[in-house]
Amino acid sequence: MFKKVIEPRVSETDGAGHINNTVIPVWFESGRDDIFRMFTPDLAFQNWRCVLLKMDVEFTSQLFYGTSVNVQTWINRIGNKSFEVYEEISQSNTVCAKGRATYVNYDFVLQQSEVIPDEIREELEKHLYMSNKTASE
């Protein structure tokens, strides 16, 4: 599992007084940094590999400014050319948002998706979400 601690910002709240819902995908993407690094070790955009195909978010509790949040990221499924992450954002020991995101391994020069190399697949497998509670209900 990948873990990142984020301190919410005033600019990430909205007029209703909580963290705006559009911030959640931003935090989730930030939580995937270590995965991006597996596919693009130098993180250079000209060598970028991970293209987002779809994502979903379930909002289970309000998030607030003033208390840090934990972003946790698991690998939910590894396909031939794509993989799915399962993610949770918690604050004060409450899971406030859950999401999934599917990426494809893409070669921008050749403009085509490619098989996930074995060495990356092995790295991803170390972070598999294995639990009786199914993440993709």
Place this chain on the structure above:
Amino acid sequence: MFKKVIEPRVSETDGAGHINNTVIPVWFESGRDDIFRMFTPDLAFQNWRCVLLKMDVEFTSQLFYGTSVNVQTWINRIGNKSFEVYEEISQSNTVCAKGRATYVNYDFVLQQSEVIPDEIREELEKHLYMSNKTASE
């Protein structure tokens, strides 16, 4: 159907050269302004009503800076206390992102969800997504 034209911003691109995926929920939320106004006519946050329960986005084509985009919003389903929107973002006549979002009609003072009033329900029904192409394939 609700329609909004948005001009992409330099700050909404990312190092890969396209509009960053986290911007799509921002544009989609902006496309729901007229719905928010149905529930909160003065748009004052102390009278806010619409609480997001979940959303999903499918990314079907890259979006670019330099050409305006169209955000289209339909009502996909109206429940007792909640409703679902179906949304599309197009650029240069290509649908680049499709999404759904489910809101509940919530009273922040009483801290409870409430039945959608008939007059709002009738307004929402005017924007129903009725098509043979199912939005939630």
Place this chain on the structure above:
Amino acid sequence: MFKKVIEPRVSETDGAGHINNTVIPVWFESGRDDIFRMFTPDLAFQNWRCVLLKMDVEFTSQLFYGTSVNVQTWINRIGNKSFEVYEEISQSNTVCAKGRATYVNYDFVLQQSEVIPDEIREELEKHLYMSNKTASE
């Protein structure tokens, strides 16, 4: 003068109920699109030219969600290799933010600043801020 109309977004407000101050530079940058296009006609980032050296903002009145804003952009000064813009954001006929930004004409391949070509200089001059009210008090 360059003019752009922007509809404020829920996600651009903050917990204090107004547009968050960090959004103002975003709207100002968006108002400079036509200037970026003078230096990079195809707006392609690999041909990008305009590098921001400094900016300042004065916040004169609160901005709100629910009413569109006008972003107005003038050229304040044209130097040899750099130029300064003067910008205002208005809502409901009140100037709510004033700012200045200085850009240099930069060649990313040669990694050096370059003289502003005459044909661009002439275009910029058409948008000069000429007023008795001095922009840089």
Place this chain on the structure above:
Amino acid sequence: MFKKVIEPRVSETDGAGHINNTVIPVWFESGRDDIFRMFTPDLAFQNWRCVLLKMDVEFTSQLFYGTSVNVQTWINRIGNKSFEVYEEISQSNTVCAKGRATYVNYDFVLQQSEVIPDEIREELEKHLYMSNKTASE
């Protein structure tokens, strides 16, 4: 001096490959959290006190995704009702952005600015920027 470490996000880069300039005020605001807490100990927006009057930023070097940044915040000047911060963002031991921001102590209920209380003034004074290198050259 206040210190905050921030990990740049993919969504904070732009098509030119660096951190977009509009992100800098966001990071600077985040670096002022401890100051906001002095004026509003519970950080509740209904008790909010700090209203931004003006700010400026000087961009001295490009910032990149992939390496954490340090945001450092000093108090530059304490007036009767307002105060000014001086801020720097560094990455890999290079100062990449310098800025100043002036806040007023504002009572939103009474709709008026108020004198900074002595106990807050004493706290602010502990973080004064005292250096031969003048911050406001």
